[in-house]
Amino acid sequence: MIKEYWTQLHGVFRCSDGGIGAALAAEFQLRGLRVFATARDPSKMAGLEALNVETLALDVTSESSIEQTVAMVRERLNNGNRNGGSGTDSEIGQRLDFLINNAGVNYIMPFSDTSMSDLRNVLNTNVIGSLAVTQAFIPLLMRRGIANSRNEGEKAGKSTVVMLGSINEVFSPPYQTAYNASKAAVHAAARTLRVELAPLGINCVTLMTGSVRTKLFENAPSKIPEQSLYSPVADKIEKREFLKDAQWVDANEFARQVVNDLLKPTPKLNIWRGGLATVASWLAWLGWEGMLVSLSQFYLQRREQVGKMNARAEYNRILPFSKRIILTKSGHKPPENTFASAQEDRRRTIGYHHVAAFTIAEVSPVSSLSLGRMSLSPTRYLDALIVGGGPSGTMLALELAAQGVVFRIIDKAPQRSNKSRALIIQPRSFEAMNRHGDARRLYEKGSVTSGPLAWMNNQPVIDIDLTNVANYKDSEFSLPCLLSQVNTENYLDECLKERYGREIEHGIEATSIIQDEEGVDVILRSIDNGAEEKIRARYVVGADGAHSIVRKSSANIKFEGDTYPQEFLMCDATIKNLTLPRDRYHLILETGLLAIFPMAGGWTRVMASRIQPSDATPTVYEAKSVIRKRFPGSEITDVTWVTNFRLHHRIADSYRDDRLLLIGDAAHIHSPVGGQGLNTAIQDALNLGWKLALVLRGERPEHFLDTFNAERRPVGQDLLAKTDRVFKFVSMTNPIAVYLRNWVFPWLAPYITSKSTLENIYNFASQFGLNYRESSITHRGLGFNGPVMAGDRAPDGDVDVGCKTQRLHNILAPELYNFILFSGSCRNGTEREDMESALALFEQRNTDRARIHIIVQERGTEYIYSHRLHGTYGFSTPGFVYIRPDGYVAAIGNLEHVDEFLGWLN
Structure with missing residues (x-):
């Protein structure tokens, strides 16, 4: 279940506008969390400040900068406690719930041209910087309070440290030795921290990041020296052509998925998100992550002239991002199991498969990855x-x-x-x-x-x-x-x-x-x-x-059924001098049917009964005759499509x-x-x-x-x-x-x-009136008789989330159930206590993946505001709605009967 209702959750992020960190910070902020975002240059976080994200300066390579940032976060938590007052370190305001170690730099360069200072810079930022920040924030992460609790003194759930790994650890794309090594080190460190920090109430998650469209790769240094061994392919390296098939994912969509994963009660230890992340997870699970490297290395070792220019020019071709190599002897035909030879470049579930002869003269796609008789394709089995x-x-x-x-x-x-x-x-x-x-x-x-x-x-x-x-x-x-x-x-x-x-x-x-x-x-x-x-x-x-x-x-x-006896002509055309209103479609009811559908761009769909059915395909002349007969003075001038059909x-x-x-x-x-x-x-x-x-x-x-x-x-x-x-x-x-x-x-x-x-x-x-009220998987609370019933489409409407007006449908998670609590008037403390009790019951007894929302009738709170939706759903007193992933109401009722609903749910 995903929690979105208490804004007392806190997180620290390292980010700047346009990157993964910024997208994650914005997404967490929109979910109601209090977010501290850091960057070496805070001016680069103007977009986040507009979302009320609290921004701080931080250089992860500087111990003094880290100490200052920790002190500032602690001070802001003490003085800006959402519960009010300054409080002490044992109270809710002094606890961080998330630390996202997103600081990172990339460096694209063949290893033979990589300077040791550049290598140290990448490792110092990506590895040492992440570990230094994590160590400094441990006191704020390990504080136990009531951050996610209903009753004071009840222990909160674990805090979470997120270390950013990469699928490069699996695919090992070329020209990124420093970056790939740093991400492998981060993953190894996370596995160790997972054990060490557990007794302190801190969980450690590795975010195995796939291809995400950010400025990281755009801004990475990649100017190849003129005397480089790889100068024949310098242009391809500098233009990142080896990453062209990386299946880039938008940073905001990536952030939405990751936040969903992190806000689960028990996040996975390794979260695979981004382009090709699913493929990488399969390869890692199957233990094949070294296959691409080992096969490529075997091939290169067999080439006697690997140092010559032609070999250097071809090197970029045998290690494109995410492609697996099958080796066959020179002159031998590649395997003939070539189903989907034209389709494999469309397959995300398995990436790209290629056969490479020793001469690398041609590359031919095949449908499954085989080495000898052993099939290695994970896509033979599908859900x-x-x-x-x-x-x-x-x-x-x-x-x-x-x-x-x-x-x-x-x-x-x-x-x-x-x-x-x-x-x-x-x-x-x-x-x-x-x-x-x-x-x-x-x-x-x-x-x-x-x-x-x-x-x-x-x-x-x-x-x-x-x-x-x-x-x-x-x-x-x-x-x-x-x-x-x-x-x-x-x-x-x-x-x-x-x-x-x-x-x-x-x-x-x-x-x-x-x-x-x-x-x-x-x-x-x-x-x-x-x-x-x-x-x-x-x-x-x-x-x-x-x-x-x-x-x-x-x-x-x-x-079962039948075929209608009528035959119809249909065409798309432009019709000159047709005076029918274009904001309507028209049914001309005479002997047979003539239907006119105005379309965008001046086109018109014509559908007409063929009074004398014929197996012959209708002609443009026949279509023109229909229009001339019914609309004298009108004329079809252009036709893009004319056909005949029967209906069933x-x-x-x-x-x-x-x-x-x-x-x-x-x-x-x-x-x-x-x-x-x-x-x-x-x-x-x-x-x-x-x-x-x-x-x-x-x-x-x-x-x-x-x-x-x-x-x-x-x-x-x-x-x-x-x-x-x-x-x-x-x-x-x-x-x-x-x-x-x-x-x-x-x-x-x-x-x-x-x-x-x-x-x-x-x-x-x-189709708004379509409902499933008689379905066996709907529940109407005892005594509830509002305008919206279980099985109905969940009505949409404007809601205020923070300072932003959105549509209810747009904040519902389409892949989850959505549990909505309506506050009603909430005129007394008892009703508010009832809502908190209902939330606690739902958290305790619900087993579905669900997102929780609270909608109130009063502005100026941390919850979602909409007075109108209370009336739309029929709640003057507190109530609940449980919405299915397809947007239909699974259950609805007054809050006093939520226990009955949970019994039905289980």
């Missing part, structure tokens, strides 16, 4: 395989990546399609995508629409304007958006790569899927060259569309067959009425991701996955039923039926456009 890289599959990949699940995601298509396809993105989908990036950027690329306008006999008869009913909603994304699926997929891909360092493996299909009691055997085939690879996954998720190989691999799942309405009779799971079109297909297809698929992924992660980590039994089918299949059934009725109504072609519809429909307009009906339409279409 999960996602088949299908469309929006549902990519959304699931984002959810699993956030949870730290080991997975692969493959797609048969060699690359993303450039066709617009699914067009309407609903507000709830934007909220889901906003969990992993800034979905507002995507929202702004589309064309916001307030709803459909239905036309009959050349007149608008039904105006379904959702603007007014959407205004009362709490979301940042209140109205749907007309947006090409190209933009949606690009956004999801960017989030997956930039936030989690993962990518879809395109051009790969699953040809065989066979499950047993323990896992699933899958044969993967490269579309490019037909090469095959066998993998084994604990679960396989089908996100591979209507013709899903995953669904077909199950003998127990039926795909089918649903799988189960979304789960043991270790096979289905999401999106693999589980349900239906008409595009209301723009629900892609949006429902995204919600499938959102619902499944966290549940699968809990099961994979052993935090829930396997049958917990049954709740995915129990919650999502009824949604699919309801969707098929509603869209089927509406689609048949708007697309009828029988002349008599069309006449009756067009005569009756205008009379129904007042009812359809009434506020209550529009609210129902909005709640369904936006």
Whole structure:
């Protein structure tokens, strides 16, 4: 469980703006901790001062500077105690909870050109400096008080010293001998300190840092001497080309993950975070960290002319960052197990694999790392395989990546399609995508629409304007958006790569899927060259569309339904002199259906019934004829895409067959009425991701996955039923039926456009009204009957965190449960004591990974402020809300019944 509610936690950080230390300091400060940040030049911490971080000057290579800093921190703690008063050393204010030893310098230079003074400088700063600071702060770290306690005299938890190691210890990238040695020394020192400091109540954690985008490498000296043995490759070294594949992670995202790790009740002894950190942890666990060095050394020793210029020029090629080398004799063909030869550069889970002949004339990628007959590939075994890289599959990949699940995601298509396809993105989908990036950027690329306008006999008869009913909603994304699926997929891909360092493996299909009691055997085939690879996954998720190989691999799942008789033409075009309002989409109801969807950039989607179905592909001329006939004077001038299609309405009779799971079109297909297809698929992924992660980590039994089918299949059934009725109504072609519809429909307009009906339409279409109130994993507290119930989407809203206004959804941890306490009026001390007791009970009895928040109705406290959210959730007296990782309410109730909730939770 993660604590965020007491601001009495204190930490000292060594940092300057733009680095890991600054990002960590800012993240801890935003979590409510009191942070002391240090740097040799405090002026470089202006950004942190703006966040109310307390900044101090510190030179870790100077004993006097260290002594002065310790004295200043002690004085500030004594005089600036959050509990008030000056206090004594035994009280809460005099205890540090975290010491982050982030001071470090790098030096990029071939060892043969490294001066001993530079070597000593790196070791003195990175190793001696970290140890000197740690030793000086021991008295403040070992003080025991009530920093994390509810009752005075109760012992607090251990303080934590964090030593910054590096994955360089595993990969040993070239030209950084001094830096790599310093980080190995820091790690060794941390292991010793872990034993020595434990009796003092101090824990020691090593942060094994991967590739993080900071100024450390940019600012590192790297000017190669003209007479260097490595002068032929000096330019590559100085430009850091050996680090180009390091899979850099943003410093702020890195800090968010690390702070989550450190604030757990029992942090891991070694925390692996940053680009390629997962790969490094596997290699270290398997004992292979020396493999890259030993194989490269063996190769270099075999070259008689290693000192010659050509050998020096090639040296940089055989030791790129994170690449493993397989050696074959000169003239021999490399292994022919070449599945994913075009895909391995996309794989984060195993890094990059290369075969190098002794001549190093060519480098050829292979799918698994082998030496002789012994397979060394750790990716033959996965937690999960996602088949299908469309929006549902990519959304699931984002959810699993956030949870730290080991997975692969493959797609048969060699690359993303450039066709617009699914067009309407609903507000709830934007909220889901906003969990992993800034979905507002995507929202702004589309064309916001307030709803459909239905036309009959050349007149608008039904105006379904959702603007007014959407205004009362709490979301940042209140109205749907007309947006090409190209933009949606690009956004999801960017989030997956930039936030989690993962990518879809395109051009790969699953040809065989066979499950047993323990896992699933899958044969993967490269579309490019037909090469095959066998993998084994604990679960396989089908996100591979209507013709899903995953669904077909199950003998127990039926795909029931039918095909509509109508055939449709669809094209994306620019239409000259079309006078329809572009802030709406239009349904022209005549014989058949003509739908017009204005898109961003002046483009328009046209979908029209083909009154005389034909197997022939529609032409641009046919599309132009449709527009000319219905809108005389209008003319299609440009067409980017024209196609025909038929619609189906089918649903799988189960979304789960043991270790096979289905999401999106693999589980349900239906008409595009209301723009629900892609949006429902995204919600499938959102619902499944966290549940699968809990099961994979052993935090829930396997049958917990049954709740995915129990919650999502009824949604699919309801969707098929509603869209089927509406689609048949708007697309009828029988002349008599069309006449009756067009005569009756205008009379129904007042009812359809009434506020209550529009609210129902909005709640369904936006998917805000979707709920799991009947789910077995929801709990409503005794006597609670508020506007938000267990199973509902957790409402969003503005909250004040410190001096900054944020959205509630943005401060919730998407990978965790979130436990929120609402203070109510808190007019007396008894209610406050009840809240503290509830917190203590939750900490004692909860076993979930959870983040805690307190929301109050009074400004000027250390807690989160929001008067409005109290009303939104229905709390005038203290209450609690337990929010699932997918953003739905797992439990809600009045605080007096929190014990009942904890009993249900356990």
